[in-house]
Amino acid sequence: MIEVKNLHKSFSGVDVLKGISTSFEKGKTNLIIGQSGSGKTVFLKCLLGLFEYEEGTIAYDGKIFSQLTEDQKRDLRAEIGMVFQGSALFDSMTIAQNVMFPLQMFTNLSKSEMEDRVDFVLKRVNLDDAHGKMPSEASGGMQKRVAIARAIVNNPKYLFCDEPNSGLDPKTAIVIDNLIQEITDEYQITTVINSHDMNSVMEIGEKIVFLKEGLKAWEGSKETIFKTDNEVVTDFVYSSNLFKKVRKMYIEENK
Amino acid sequence: MTYLHNIGSYFLMIAEMFRKPTKWSVMKTLILKDIDDLIIGSLGIIAFISFFVGGVITIQTALNISNPLIPKYLVGFATRQSVILEFAPTFTSIIMAGKVGSFITSSIGTMRVTEQIDALEVMGINSLNYLVFPKTVALMLYPFAIAIGMFLGILGGMAACVFGGYTSLADYILGLQTDFNAFHVAYSFVKTFIFAFVLATIPSFHGYYMKGGALEVGKASTTSFVWTSVVIILLNYILTDMMLGQ
Numbered sequence: 121m122i123e124v125k126n127l128h129k130s131f132s133g134v135d136v137l138k139g140i141s142t143s144f145e146k147g148k149t150n151l152i153i154g155q156s157g158s159g160k161t162v163f164l165k166c167l168l169g170l171f172e173y174e175e176g177t178i179a180y181d182g183k184i185f186s187q188l189t190e191d192q193k194r195d196l197r198a199e200i201g202m203v204f205q206g207s208a209l210f211d212s213m214t215i216a217q218n219v220m221f222p223l224q225m226f227t228n229l230s231k232s233e234m235e236d237r238v239d240f241v242l243k244r245v246n247l248d249d250a251h252g253k254m255p256s257e258a259s260g261g262m263q264k265r266v267a268i269a270r271a272i273v274n275n276p277k278y279l280f281c282d283e284p285n286s287g288l289d290p291k292t293a294i295v296i297d298n299l300i301q302e303i304t305d306e307y308q309i310t311t312v313i314n315s316h317d318m319n320s321v322m323e324i325g326e327k328i329v330f331l332k333e334g335l336k337a338w339e340g341s342k343e344t345i346f347k348t349d350n351e352v353v354t355d356f357v358y359s360s361n362l363f364k365k366v367r368k369m370y371i372e373e374n375k
Numbered sequence: 376m377t378y379l380h381n382i383g384s385y386f387l388m389i390a391e392m393f394r395k396p397t398k399w400s401v402m403k404t405l406i407l408k409d410i411d412d413l414i415i416g417s418l419g420i421i422a423f424i425s426f427f428v429g430g431v432i433t434i435q436t437a438l439n440i441s442n443p444l445i446p447k448y449l450v451g452f453a454t455r456q457s458v459i460l461e462f463a464p465t466f467t468s469i470i471m472a473g474k475v476g477s478f479i480t481s482s483i484g485t486m487r488v489t490e491q492i493d494a495l496e497v498m499g500i501n502s503l504n505y506l507v508f509p510k511t512v513a514l515m516l517y518p519f520a521i522a523i524g525m526f527l528g529i530l531g532g533m534a535a536c537v538f539g540g541y542t543s544l545a546d547y548i549l550g551l552q553t554d555f556n557a558f559h560v561a562y563s564f565v566k567t568f569i570f571a572f573v574l575a576t577i578p579s580f581h582g583y584y585m586k587g588g589a590l591e592v593g594k595a596s597t598t599s600f601v602w603t604s605v606v607i608i609l610l611n612y613i614l615t616d617m618m619l620g621q
Contacts, residue, residue, distance in 0.1 A: 168497050194395060197499030208490040222498055224401055280497075 121146050122167065122278065122310055127176035129159075129166055136162045137173070138334040147308040149301050149324045151315055154331035155356060163331065164282055164314045168202065169193055180278065198226050201271030201309075203281040207263040209255040215266050216242070216251035222274040241269040245299060261292035265299070272303055279304065279311040285320055293317065297324050318357060321345065330356070346370045385580050392508050392576075395501040402509060409513035413475050414520055420474060421467055425458075425524035428466075429531030432457045437541035447542045451532070451550020456559070458528035463521050464563045465611050468570040471517075472603035476578035479510060480599040483582030484592040492583070507579040517571035518564050525563070562618045569614065570607055577603045 122144040129137040136159045144150040152160050165171040167178060169185055178185045180196060188196060209218050216238050223234045242248060245265040255263060264284060271279055281300060285293035301324045304311040315321065321328060325342040330353050338353045345357060346367055358364045396402065436453040483506055486492050495502040529551065536547045581599035585591055 170493055170496060191395065194499040194501070197497055200497055200499075202494065202497040204490045204494060206489055208494040210491055210494075211485075211489075225398060225498065225500060 121181060122312070123179045124167070125177045127163070127166060127173055127178065129162055129171060129173040136334050137166065139176070140331070140336050142329050142336055142339060144310055144312050145327060146310045147304065148326040149304050149311045149313060150327040150329070151313045151321055151325045152329050152331060153316055153321055155316070158331040159334040160314045160331055161282065164280060164312070167312065168200065168280060169197065198274070199277045201274070201276035201279045203264065203267045203271050203279070203284050205283040205286055207255070207267040209263055209266055211255060214251065215247070215253050215255065215258065218255065218266060219269045219273050222270065226274060237273060241273045245269045260287050261296070264288065264296050268296070268299060268303070272307070275307065276309060279309045281311070281313040283314055285315065285317045290319065293319060294323065300324065318363060321357065384584065385576070388503060388507070388580055388583065389576060391501070392503045392511070395504060397500065397505050405505070405509035406512050409509045410516060412478070413510065413513050414516045417471060417474060418520060418523065420470070421520050421524045422527050424470060425463065425467065425527040426531035428462055429454060429458055429528030430535035432462070433532035433535040434539060434541060447546040448550035448553060450536065450542045451547035452553050454532035455529060455551045458532070459525055459559055459563050463525040463528055464566045464570065465607065467521060467524050468567070468574065468607050469604050471574055472600050472607060475574055476599050476603045477596045479575070479578035480582040480596045481592055483579055484585045484595050487583065487585055488588055488592060503583065506583070507576065510579060511572065511575040514571040514575040515568070517574065518567040521567045565618065566611065566614050569610060573603060573606050573610065577606060
């Protein structure tokens with residue numbers, strides 16, 4: 121579980137996060153949503169320790185991040201898997217080498233054990249025959265799946281995904297969403313996803329935190345987001361006519 | 376203020392580079408890869424430039440000796456001194472600031488832009504140790520490349536003498552042996568070691584701390600080349616004054 125209390129972050133005197141408090145639960149897919157510029161990415165990077173923040177605390181299973189030494193922070197990060205928006209695969213390595221990388225760095229497994237583990241996770245993300253390919257030879261969807269495989273290869277306790285569906289077609293996006301949810305359930309990971317894809321929100325949002333202008337404007341789940349009368353949320357989530365109709369139908373059906 | 380901030384950040388980067396070392400089994404592979412990329416990959420250009428510049432120094436010296444009282448062996452002497460003292464360590468390093476420095480800045484800068492450095496940090500890896508340390512170790516072999524440059528520079532001068540007819544081979548070899556001071560070679564290698572460290576760290580600094588996108592990677596490479604050259608030239612002056620000055 122990750123608990124955030126009163127998080128403040130500014131850049132050159134401009135407040136980007138203005139006191140966010142929330143928690144992300146174990147074994148659930150937690151989504152951070154909001155408009156572009158609402159502070160989602162900054163929030164995620166603060167959670168990951170890539171940005172230092174001025175005020176507030178972030179606790180990973182009770183361990184307050186800012187109170188850890190640099191070495192303890194690095195040890196904690198070894199328990200984190202991250203899927204970056206652009207996948208961030210290492211260009212000079214093959215897909216199998218990318219996935220094997222965390223094992224080489226943090227385990228004492230033999231080469232054959234590492235290869236077995238790589239085979240297993242690549243199979244898990246439906247990439248059985250991509251071992252020898254370079255990242256540049258893989259499609260966007262494949263790269264995302266490799267990034268997920270790399271993130272989970274070392275059995276992380278926490279999984280972070282920054283816009284995992286960006287640049288993907290709707291069908292592939294659903295495949296990625298389902299994969300993340302399955303992995304979260306299977307390994308009981310605390311998963312935090314930064315997204316503004318409404319399909320993801322409706323599909324896998326077991327907990328949703330809505331940010332607006334650096335503040336938490338709302339939090340709930342994919343079930344409660346249909347019923348909320350919070351105008352800020354409804355303006356954002358149901359901005360398209362299709363979603364407005366879906367919401368109307370849902371409310372009428374559940375009267 | 377920006378300059379002071381950057382200088383401070385540069386030294387902090389160097390200190391950070393030695394913290395939390397990467398596993399030796401991984402580091403060994405990285406060092407070998409960087410030796411291949413940075414040293415072996417530069418031997419061709421070092422050999423080519425050294426040979427022909429050695430030849431040009433010989434021709435220029437020979438053409439400017441018009442006084443019959445000046446001995447002909449001075450051509451070999453001047454070529455040896457120019458190549459060992461300045462051309463091989465300093466001018467080759469400036470050329471390497473363009474070749475190796477740009478490569479280092481652009482490769483690390485691209486990793487920054489594409490979030491690969493963030494990926495390393497999130498995994499709990501000391502990215503500075505992972506990226507900069509192996510390059511610094513690899514470039515400690517740079518003096519060997521410069522030794523090859525010295526040899527080929529003198530050989531180029533010899534070829535110019537023999538094939539251009541500027542002086543006899545015997546006079547050239549006599550010039551090479553005249554007043555030879557081994558300390559000059561030591562001075563040259565001390566400079567080269569220091570330049571190697573500069574060649575690894577300044578371009579890494581510009582790549583690692585760059586912000587922006589693809590365009591900024593190009594700008595960072597240019598800035599890195601300029602600053603590496605400036606620092607090499609300044610250090611060259613300071614070291615020469617310290618080691619050879621009165």
